[in-house]
Amino acid sequence: MNILTIKKHGTFKVKKSTKLIDCLAKNGIPIIATCGGKGRCGSCRVRIITPQKPPAERETLFIPQSALKQGYRLACQHKITHDMTIDIPRLKKVKFTRLNANYGLALDIGTTVIKGAAVNLKTGSAEKISSVYNLQNSIGGDVLTRVGASIDGKYDILSKLLYSSLKQLKNCLGIQKPAITIIVGNPVMLSFYLHEPVNGFAQYPFTSNLNKGIFLKNPPRYVFPIIGGFVGGDTISGILQSRMHKSGKNSLYIDLGTNGEVVLIRGKNIYAASTAAGPAFEGIGVTCGSLALPGAIDRVSYAKGALRFHTIDNKTPIGLCASGLIDLLSILLERSILKDNGRLKYAVPISSRICISQNDIRKLQLAIGAIHSGIKILLHHAKTAPKNIDEVVITGEFGSRLDVNALVKIGLIPKGTKKVSFNKDLPLQGAVMAIKNNNIFHQVETIREHSIHIDLAAQPNFQEVFVASLKLAPWN
Amino acid sequence: MQGVNLKLDEIRKAVIEMDDVKTAQLVNTALKQGLAPQDILNNCLIPGMKEVGELFTRKEYYVPEVLLASEAFYAGFNIVSPLIKSQSTEKKTKVIIGVVKGDIHDIGKNIVKVLIEASGYDIMDLGKDVSTERFIKAVTIEKPAVLAMSSLMTTTLVHMEEVIKELIKKKMRRNIKVIVGGAPVNEEFANRIGADGYAEDAMQAVKLIKKITIG
Ligand code: B1M
Numbered sequence: 001m002n003i004l005t006i007k008k009h010g011t012f013k014v015k016k017s018t019k020l021i022d023c024l025a026k027n028g029i030p031i032i033a034t035c036g037g038k039g040r041c042g043s044c045r046v047r048i049i050t051p052q053k054p055p056a057e058r059e060t061l062f063i064p065q066s067a068l069k070q071g072y073r074l075a076c077q078h079k080i081t082h083d084m085t086i087d088i089p090r091l092k093k094v095k096f097t098r099l100n101a102n103y104g105l106a107l108d109i110g111t112t113v114i115k116g117a118a119v120n121l122k123t124g125s126a127e128k129i130s131s132v133y134n135l136q137n138s139i140g141g142d143v144l145t146r147v148g149a150s151i152d153g154k155y156d157i158l159s160k161l162l163y164s165s166l167k168q169l170k171n172c173l174g175i176q177k178p179a180i181t182i183i184v185g186n187p188v189m190l191s192f193y194l195h196e197p198v199n200g201f202a203q204y205p206f207t208s209n210l211n212k213g214i215f216l217k218n219p220p221r222y223v224f225p226i227i228g229g230f231v232g233g234d235t236i237s238g239i240l241q242s243r244m245h246k247s248g249k250n251s252l253y254i255d256l257g258t259n260g261e262v263v264l265i266r267g268k269n270i271y272a273a274s275t276a277a278g279p280a281f282e283g284i285g286v287t288c289g290s291l292a293l294p295g296a297i298d299r300v301s302y303a304k305g306a307l308r309f310h311t312i313d314n315k316t317p318i319g320l321c322a323s324g325l326i327d328l329l330s331i332l333l334e335r336s337i338l339k340d341n342g343r344l345k346y347a348v349p350i351s352s353r354i355c356i357s358q359n360d361i362r363k364l365q366l367a368i369g370a371i372h373s374g375i376k377i378l379l380h381h382a383k384t385a386p387k388n389i390d391e392v393v394i395t396g397e398f399g400s401r402l403d404v405n406a407l408v409k410i411g412l413i414p415k416g417t418k419k420v421s422f423n424k425d426l427p428l429q430g431a432v433m434a435i436k437n438n439n440i441f442h443q444v445e446t447i448r449e450h451s452i453h454i455d456l457a458a459q460p461n462f463q464e465v466f467v468a469s470l471k472l473a474p475w476n
Numbered sequence: 477m478q479g480v481n482l483k484l485d486e487i488r489k490a491v492i493e494m495d496d497v498k499t500a501q502l503v504n505t506a507l508k509q510g511l512a513p514q515d516i517l518n519n520c521l522i523p524g525m526k527e528v529g530e531l532f533t534r535k536e537y538y539v540p541e542v543l544l545a546s547e548a549f550y551a552g553f554n555i556v557s558p559l560i561k562s563q564s565t566e567k568k569t570k571v572i573i574g575v576v577k578g579d580i581h582d583i584g585k586n587i588v589k590v591l592i593e594a595s596g597y598d599i600m601d602l603g604k605d606v607s608t609e610r611f612i613k614a615v616t617i618e619k620p621a622v623l624a625m626s627s628l629m630t631t632t633l634v635h636m637e638e639v640i641k642e643l644i645k646k647k648m649r650r651n652i653k654v655i656v657g658g659a660p661v662n663e664e665f666a667n668r669i670g671a672d673g674y675a676e677d678a679m680q681a682v683k684l685i686k687k688i689t690i691g
Contacts, residue, residue, distance in 0.1 A: 140630075148631045202631040203578025204605060342538050358535045365538065457580040466583065467540050 021075040025138035037076035105178035106431035109185030124436030135161040186232035228453030237430030249390035256396030275374035290319030298399035300327035323399035330406035372469035386414030395426040491524030494544035496551040513556035525594035529679040574602030576635035581628035
């Protein structure tokens with residue numbers, strides 16, 4: 001045990017070698033960490049008064065020299081090894097200019113980050129959008145770990161952490177008592193929100209009772225239903241916003257996140273699956289990867305014998321986000337530095353600090369293969385073929401824009417699709433739309449009723465399809 | 477003599493090159509030339525698959541290549557193995573493998589299984605989502621030297637410990653070695669639940685089994 005003293009907050013007993021950011025989260029002290037505490041965004045800045053230690057290389061990427069000298073460090077990069085005294089820079093005060101009665105709140109509760117929008121009820125527009133670190137991260141980075149922790153008696157703590165995060169988010173948005181709140185999210189997050197048990201998510205066959213949308217009073221709220229298994233209300237909301245369910249066309253919806261939801265709409269039927277792609281496209285587990293944050297390489301091109309990079313906000317490169325990784329894979333394939341079986345000729349340097357390795361490629365290959373095989377299996381269930389897909393919509397945290405040719409080249413989407421569009425925040429936007437539009441709930445229920453959850457785990461030929469899908473090559 | 481050696485090496489290469497048709501052809505030719513089936517297995521097929529395992533460890537080969545190479549291996553193995561069984565009395569070490577309850581991720585387990593079998597062990601595969609009772613029942617009936625459990629999800633790891641506890645309760649623990657693996661498993665976890673070892677990948681699993689079953 002060590003003592004952690006936080007100025008103006010008090011002293012706390014903490015377990016040795018706990019990460020500082022986790023101590024803060026556990027004790028309910030608000031701290032923002034948009035990347036989920038992975039040393040990739042620089043937002044969890046605190047001032048360490050004692051003990052003084054030289055900064056890690058990572059920290060010098062995000063904190064200017066002058067601030068480093070004053071002791072500013074990243075809370076996610078420090079473990080408690082001795083007693084520690086710190087100071088937390090005050091969060092910028094938000095002026096409560098918003099009249100609560102005139103505002104609605106749209107929430108997308110994600111595992112890593114919770115997003116919210118303050119929606120003007122008169123105009124229907126989202127006037128402010130913010131996001132906060134889901135404080136549950138201190139217990140575990142992924143939903144399953146949190147489900148496991150709940151079974152071990154930590155349900156109440158997790159529930160508290162979720163509500164503290166939501167409070168923080170409301171503060172950021174300057175909206176305390178919204179007239180209405182619309183909530184979307186994955187099934188596990190929605191269960192925590194509703195104080196429903198999560199034990200059913202620990203193992204096969206993953207059951208819950210959120211199959212209908214829920215209206216709550218005091219304060220007035222609506223929680224989206226889930227589709228089934230790990231396909232949640234965020235997916236319904238994304239479909240709603242994309243309007244694919246109304247277009248009468250054959251369309252494909254892909255969420256490029258950890259869960260990797262894929263949805264195929266054919267006629268009235270909505271086939272949905274979660275492909276368990278893993279967090280590679282969020283830059284996690286890939287040494288050269290990064291979330292789509294300032295400094296992330298979001299575009300890669302090849303000209304005059306050299307790779308060229310563009311970073312978000314033109315900052316020093318910290319790693320590649322999904323759009324950059326996809327560009328890079330496609331260029332390496334084109335230049336035959338990468339073979340379609342995933343064999344990389346040599347580790348390719350990106351900057352003085354970063355390179356893409358064989359192991360990185362293997363991780364990405366699993367994620368691409370997971371989504372590819374999910375699409376193939378949905379096509380099979382819907383008894384249709386890639387050439388009949390009129391439109392593909394991709395959402396997720398991928399960076400700036402995705403290159404359609406690159407997506408086809410690496411085999412993430414089938415070739416020959418007529419139209420492909422990208423939109424970063426479809427689930428949140430769907431929730432915003434629900435605030436403006438009162439008869440939307442009917443549409444939500446209709447989407448839910450027409451949805452068919454395809455359990456990939458129950459497909460007898462999954463391994464065969466998946467292994468074939470690991471090939472980084474165009475398919476149809 | 478040199479010609480014979482060449483053939484042996486070609487068989488090994490055909491496995492590494494994932495060519496099942498060629499492997500089968502070469503094995504048949506070698507048998508016709510009078511080579512002992514045991515030698516073909518021990519000196520060509522097994523070393524070939526072993527090298528595939530090493531390539532996989534180095535990430536040069538990946539899941540598809542290992543599975544294709546294993547088809548080549550089995551194309552040869554299925555020819556020589558009936559010939560060997562009828563002559564040899566030597567008993568192979570028995571290993572039981574399975575994915576624990578609640579988890580259906582079995583691709584990694586399938587690869588581990590192939591490499592264990594290709595290294596000359598007698599392997600029995602219980603499949604995926606295997607309940608603790610099934611593991612215990614299989615151990616009771618089959619009396620293997622090693623029990624290998626795989627899990628890919630953090631929430632299903634508990635079942636590994638459950639199986640070990642049950643083995644202790646049934647007084648069966650002393651007669652068997654238990655090894656565990658899968659992406660969320662590590663050395664520390666293996667020690668904590670009282671397993672005899674942890675392997676990071678398929679090739680490590682083979683080496684581990686070899687190590688703990690000696691003597
Ligand atoms: C005994 O000795 C030993 C020794 C070594 C051993 C060993 C035993 N066992 C393994 N090893 C070792 O050797 C092997 C070879 O070197 C290695 O095996 P691996 O299995 O590690 O490696 C394989 C060769 C390749 N790897 C894989 O095959 C796993 C790949 C990923 C993409 C994956 C897949 C393919 C699938 N999945 Co799932 N899936 C993910 C994976 C994410 C990722 N990107 O890694 C993972 C494992 N899945 C996960 C989840 C959550 C799920 N999945 C689910 C479903 C599926 C599919 C059906 C779609 C499919 C599995 C099909 C199948 N038949 O196996 C669900 C659960 C189903 C269930 N009941 O089990 C579902 C719950 C969620 C969902 N969205 O539906 C995550 C687990 C997270 C956690 N905290 O535990 C996950 C990491 C993805 C993520 N979200 O990050 C070593 O670990």
